[in-house]
Amino acid sequence: MDARQLKERVRNTGLRFTKIRESLLELLLESGAPLSAPALLGLLHAKGITVNKTTIYRELDALGQRQIIRQVQLGGRAAQYEIIASDHHHHLVCLECKKVEDVDMLKDLDQEEKKITASTQFTVTSHSLEFYGICKGCKTTI
Numbered sequence: 001m002d003a004r005q006l007k008e009r010v011r012n013t014g015l016r017f018t019k020i021r022e023s024l025l026e027l028l029l030e031s032g033a034p035l036s037a038p039a040l041l042g043l044l045h046a047k048g049i050t051v052n053k054t055t056i057y058r059e060l061d062a063l064g065q066r067q068i069i070r071q072v073q074l075g076g077r078a079a080q081y082e083i084i085a086s087d088h089h090h091h092l093v094c095l096e097c098k099k100v101e102d103v104d105m106l107k108d109l110d111q112e113e114k115k116i117t118a119s120t121q122f123t124v125t126s127h128s129l130e131f132y133g134i135c136k137g138c139k140t141t142i
Contacts, residue, residue, distance in 0.1 A: 028083050029083060035080055069081050092131050096134055
């Protein structure tokens with residue numbers, strides 16, 4: 001997804017495309033990994049954009065309610081946020097440097113979700129899957 005497509009998605013939800021919203025989404029798009037609200041606040045301040053913590057959380061909530069971004073919990077860390085792309089993906093989390101990478105699964109988990117529903121009558125509405133370990137960069141320094 002590029003910035004133009006993202007801007008169109010936001011407009012289609014009825015939200016105005018404000019400078020703060022645009023900057024938040026640019027940061028999430030550029031990062032390629034989920035970011036926490038405090039990290040986003042620091043990056044905005046580094047860009048010279050003055051905004052308070054309450055505004056950040058309000059914006060993240062508004063974007064989340066409209067399915068533009070989602071909150072992810074990775075290994076007990078503070079909530080982090082990422083753009084909801086058209087592709088479903090999971091995460092690789094380095095236990096050393098805390099880097100988070102997206103990983104696509106070759107085999108979709110839809111069949112597993114259907115099996116769970118059939119055998120337990122539990123309706124799966126979403127799932128999250130993270131792999132924890134040591135990234136290539138940290139392996140070379142250990």
